[in-house]
Amino acid sequence: MNPFATSQQHILAEMARLDLLIRVQVWRARQQHPAESAELPAFYISETEVDDLLDKPIGAPTWAAIPLPPDMQVSVQSQLDALAATLAQRTTASLEQGIYLRLVVLAHLFDLATFDIDVLLICLAPELDRRYERLYAYLHDDVTRRCPTVDLALNLLCPALETKAAMRHHFDDTAPLRRHHLLSIDADPSQRSPALLGKNIQLDPRIARYLLDGDEPDARLQPYLRLLLGNTTVADLPLPAEFKERLRQLSQAGIERGDLLFYFQGPYGVGKRNASIALCNHLGIRLFYVDGRRLAQLSTAEFETLTRLICRVSLAA
Numbered sequence: 001m002n003p004f005a006t007s008q009q010h011i012l013a014e015m016a017r018l019d020l021l022i023r024v025q026v027w028r029a030r031q032q033h034p035a036e037s038a039e040l041p042a043f044y045i046s047e048t049e050v051d052d053l054l055d056k057p058i059g060a061p062t063w064a065a066i067p068l069p070p071d072m073q074v075s076v077q078s079q080l081d082a083l084a085a086t087l088a089q090r091t092t093a094s095l096e097q098g099i100y101l102r103l104v105v106l107a108h109l110f111d112l113a114t115f116d117i118d119v120l121l122i123c124l125a126p127e128l129d130r131r132y133e134r135l136y137a138y139l140h141d142d143v144t145r146r147c148p149t150v151d152l153a154l155n156l157l158c159p160a161l162e163t164k165a166a167m168r169h170h171f172d173d174t175a176p177l178r179r180h181h182l183l184s185i186d187a188d189p190s191q192r193s194p195a196l197l198g199k200n201i202q203l204d205p206r207i208a209r210y211l212l213d214g215d216e217p218d219a220r221l222q223p224y225l226r227l228l229l230g231n232t233t234v235a236d237l238p239l240p241a242e243f244k245e246r247l248r249q250l251s252q253a254g255i256e257r258g259d260l261l262f263y264f265q266g267p268y269g270v271g272k273r274n275a276s277i278a279l280c281n282h283l284g285i286r287l288f289y290v291d292g293r294r295l296a297q298l299s300t301a302e303f304e305t306l307t308r309l310i311c312r313v314s315l316a317a
Contacts, residue, residue, distance in 0.1 A: 001086070003094035007102040008213060010091065011121075014103065015128070017083050018121050021156050022135055024076055029139060102211050109315050110180045115170055118157050122148045123183055123203035124211055150185065151197035171196065180312050181305070182207050206309075221309055224295050228287045230277040237271065237278055251279050288313065 004010040094101055107117055125132040126146075133146035140152060150171055158164040169175060177183050185199045206218040217225075234244050254260030262279065264272035280287040290310060295303055 001089040001093050003097050003099055004090055004101065005099075007100055007211075010094065010101045011103055011124070011211060012128075013087055013090070014117075014121055015125065017080065017087075018118070018125060018156075020076065020079055020083070022132075022139070024072075025139055025156060026135065027072075029141070102213070106182075106207070106211070110176045110182065110312075112176055113170070115157060115167055116175075116177050119153050119170065119177065119201065120182065120203065120207075120211075122153050122156065123201055124208060127203070127208050127212065145188065147188070147200040147202065149197065150199055150201055153201060154197070168196070171201070179308075180315070181308055218309060218313070221306065221313065224291045224306060225310055225313065226289050228273065228277055228289050230274070230281070232274050232278045232281065234278045234282050237275055239275075247275075247279060248282060251283055255283055255285075 004013065091101065091104060095104065103117065103120075106112065106120075112120075126136075126148075136148055136152060137143050137146045139155075140149070150168075154164045154167060158167055170177060171185060172178065178185065181204055183204060184202050185196070186202065187199050209216060234248055237244055237247075239247075251260060251262075262276070264275060266272060276287055288310075295306060298306065
């Protein structure tokens with residue numbers, strides 16, 4: 001199986017699954033609203049729609065009551081299985097050849113489930129092609145709602161109400177998608193419903209740029225965070241040889257356990273920064289300087305948001 005040549009090629013291949021899911025739901029929605037009966041449903045609620053809403057199963061979109069023909073259902077599932085198998089094989093081949101796949105790296109860094117990845121792709125789609133905005137509006141049955149919502153994501157990815165209910169926790173504040181600020185959930189100002197299902201989901205701009213091969217730093221962090229560079233090695237430090245060897249051993253052991261923490265104390269000029277740079281060079285990781293005094297002057301909400309973004313940077317370092 002041929003590997004993906006680039007990270008973007010991998011993302012576009014993943015989009016093929018999303019396109020198929022959207023195509024199926026558009027077919028079902030079209031059966032419900034034939035072209036000849038279209039009457040701007042976004043702007044009023046008709047008597048017929050009220051009856052349809054009362055008759056439909058709880059938790060299901062209006063088009064969910066339209067069953068797929070048996071042959072189409074088999075064909076769609078077969079295509080989805082084939083796409084998933086091909087993607088898995090090509091992804092494995094790419095990683096074996098050392099090809100950097102950003103979506104895979106993101107999933108690994110932030111412990112994302114398959115469902116989380118699919119939600120990110122739903123949010124990323126309009127960044128690649130604005131036709132998705134119109135497709136989302138069509139599935140919302142509302143020409144003003146072009147952003148994906150929690151409800152739309154659940155409807156596309158979950159075949160049954162039980163599954164939808166089980167997947168809601170992926171949008172919790174403590175779930176990886178929101179804990180690491182990969183996406184935000186916001187109420188649409190034009191909508192009055194406070195329900196989670198009706199809220200928009202938006203990909204964090206920095207994550208969108210990263211997935212689309214952009215490595216520019218997050219502009220929100222520029223006043224508080226900077227990358228420290230230098231060629232200093234542990235051997236260059238003006239310290240006793242035994243102490244330098246102890247530093248090497250401690251840093252290596254900490255990296256292997258995943259709990260590395262050094263606290264250097266002393267007056268200005270004793271070499272705390274050089275020692276930090278030397279250890280990071282020894283371990284092959286990047287070193288960032290955080291202006292804690294400046295962060296402490298912010299409001300509590302700003303401080304919490306920015307420190308979480310800084311933690312996100314550190315995970316990717």
